[in-house]
Amino acid sequence: xxxxxxxxxxxxxxxxxxxxxxxxxxxxxxxxxxxxxxxxxxxxxxxxxxxxxxxxxxxxxxxxxxxxxxxxxxxxxxxxxxxxxxxxxxxxxxxxxxxxxxxxxxxxxxxxxxxxxxxxxx
Amino acid sequence: xxxxxxxxxxxxxxxxxxxxxxxxxxxxxxxxxxxxxxxxxxxxxxxxxxxxxxxxxxxxxxxxxxxxxxxxxxxxxxxxxxxxxxxxxxxxxxxxxxxxxxxxxxx
Numbered sequence: 001x002x003x004x005x006x007x008x009x010x011x012x013x014x015x016x017x018x019x020x021x022x023x024x025x026x027x028x029x030x031x032x033x034x035x036x037x038x039x040x041x042x043x044x045x046x047x048x049x050x051x052x053x054x055x056x057x058x059x060x061x062x063x064x065x066x067x068x069x070x071x072x073x074x075x076x077x078x079x080x081x082x083x084x085x086x087x088x089x090x091x092x093x094x095x096x097x098x099x100x101x102x103x104x105x106x107x108x109x110x111x112x113x114x115x116x117x118x119x120x121x122x
Numbered sequence: 123x124x125x126x127x128x129x130x131x132x133x134x135x136x137x138x139x140x141x142x143x144x145x146x147x148x149x150x151x152x153x154x155x156x157x158x159x160x161x162x163x164x165x166x167x168x169x170x171x172x173x174x175x176x177x178x179x180x181x182x183x184x185x186x187x188x189x190x191x192x193x194x195x196x197x198x199x200x201x202x203x204x205x206x207x208x209x210x211x212x213x214x215x216x217x218x219x220x221x222x223x224x225x226x227x228x229x
Contacts, residue, residue, distance in 0.1 A: 004134065035218075037166075037220075043221040044165065044207075044209065044221075044222050044223040045158070045160070045209050045211075045223070046218055047211065047217060047218045047219060051216065059216040059217065059218075060217065061217045062123065062217060084209060095165055095166070098198070101213070105154065105213075106154070106213040107154075107156065107171040107172060107213065108156030108158070108168050108171045108211060108213060109158075109166070110168045110171075110177060111157075112165035112166060112167070113188075114165055114167065115165055119131060
């Protein structure tokens with residue numbers, strides 16, 4: 001069935017790095033744009049980044065630009081989020097989501113992973 | 123960045139009630155607005171996209187309307203499984219942003 005599964009979360013010290021992965025199955029991975037979204041404890045959803053289906057276009061939230069990098073490997077059906085210079089305020093559950101839209105129009109995430117928890121703490 | 127506001131932020135309602143949630147954008151976003159439902163401990167799920175298109179598999183009691191800067195999500199007859207938090211998201215201008223959420227609770 002159509003599925004996204006995140007991994008790579010954990011506890012990390014401020015200033016360190018972490019890489020999240022999102023493995024896809026059940027659909028043609030290279031045909032979809034993908035988002036990362038996070039939810040901090042007690043807060044609402046925050047959009048983090050998007051990557052186009054071919055990986056050529058990437059956009060970020062201001063809160064992570066310059067520190068986080070979104071990428072994908074269409075041969076491995078996997079999405080990544082490289083997170084550098086982590087801060088306490090990056091503590092959240094991170095979700096990946098599939099978007100059936102294109103660079104001309106994105107529609108929203110119709111398939112979501114279960115989330116992976118990142119805790120930034122000394 | 124485009125700011126989205128939702129009203130109300132909290133709503134107490136009974137099964138069978140008609141519920142309307144409003145999402146307002148700080149500038150026009152055409153119809154590039156999505157609505158999501160999130161229950162505790164679960165990932166969000168897509169309800170509505172491009173403001174008024176019902177996602178496949180979502181019950182027809184959910185509907186969306188609006189364009190430009192004002193949008194609404196309506197639940198025509200609230201069911202027990204609808205008690206959750208609802209978010210709007212704009213996908214017109216980067217960075218894409220979410221509204222702060224509306225929690226729908228049992229009266």
